[in-house]
Amino acid sequence: MRTTSGVPGTQIIRRITVLLRLLGAHNRHGARLTELCRDAGLERSTVHRILQGLAAEGMVMQDHKSKRYFLGQAVYELGLAAAPKVQLRDIAQPFLMAVAEQTGDTVFLSERAGFDGVCLDRKEGGFPIKAFVLEPGKRRPLSVGCGNLSMLSALPDDEVARICLANASRMAEKYPRITPEVLRSRISVTRQQGYAHTEVVETVGVSSIAVCVRDENKMPVAAISVSSVSYRLEGQRVFEALAFLQHAVREIEALMPNVAGSRFTIR
Structure with a gap:
């Protein structure tokens, strides 16, 4: 579990936040209590007590048949209240759909959130083998x-x-194959190429290509990526997909000043 600075009285807040984020990441199919305990690195009794408290406030709900936990209606309501008038996801959506149609593959929109990246949206192309990596x-x-x-x-x-x-302990625990040396090499290659092209960590035989989206200060705030079975992202097809991505990124960047969320500093 990721930790932040040791401010007195904030341990429970960190634990609640970790659990809500885990539920958000698995909300399509839900998460079992044992899975949440494992991924959060917390005792079963602690997780169960927090979930019961969140459920009482409408932040979490449990399917009584499957016993899986999901985010509750109250989280959705808070999200609506917090959402800017114009969101990056809304601006990017038509361009994501266009890239999915042009490539036939699965397209993702991710946004920077501090030390992490969060998947905001996903669009499916027409190719029958889907790469649902996120x-x-x-x-x-x-x-x-x-x-x-x-x-x-x-x-x-x-x-x-x-x-x-900041991410060193999480990387060593969950992604040991991505060593500091491997990461440095990937960063160097990505900078030289102007785009990222890697194999998917969690799924064998799947590759991705990505281009970052920059704000008006030329700082990266988001990225669009295409994922497919590896043989579809080789040779000339890499450059074809890259051209579609770069066009979409240029269009999104032209509309970026309208995204209200960019007014907040990322720490």
């Missing part, structure tokens, strides 16, 4: 995933070092 709401360290890599590589070296240090 669910909307899935949160991963910026060091993991093609879209995240494209954002991380576009940051200054000191910011990259700060993010990698």
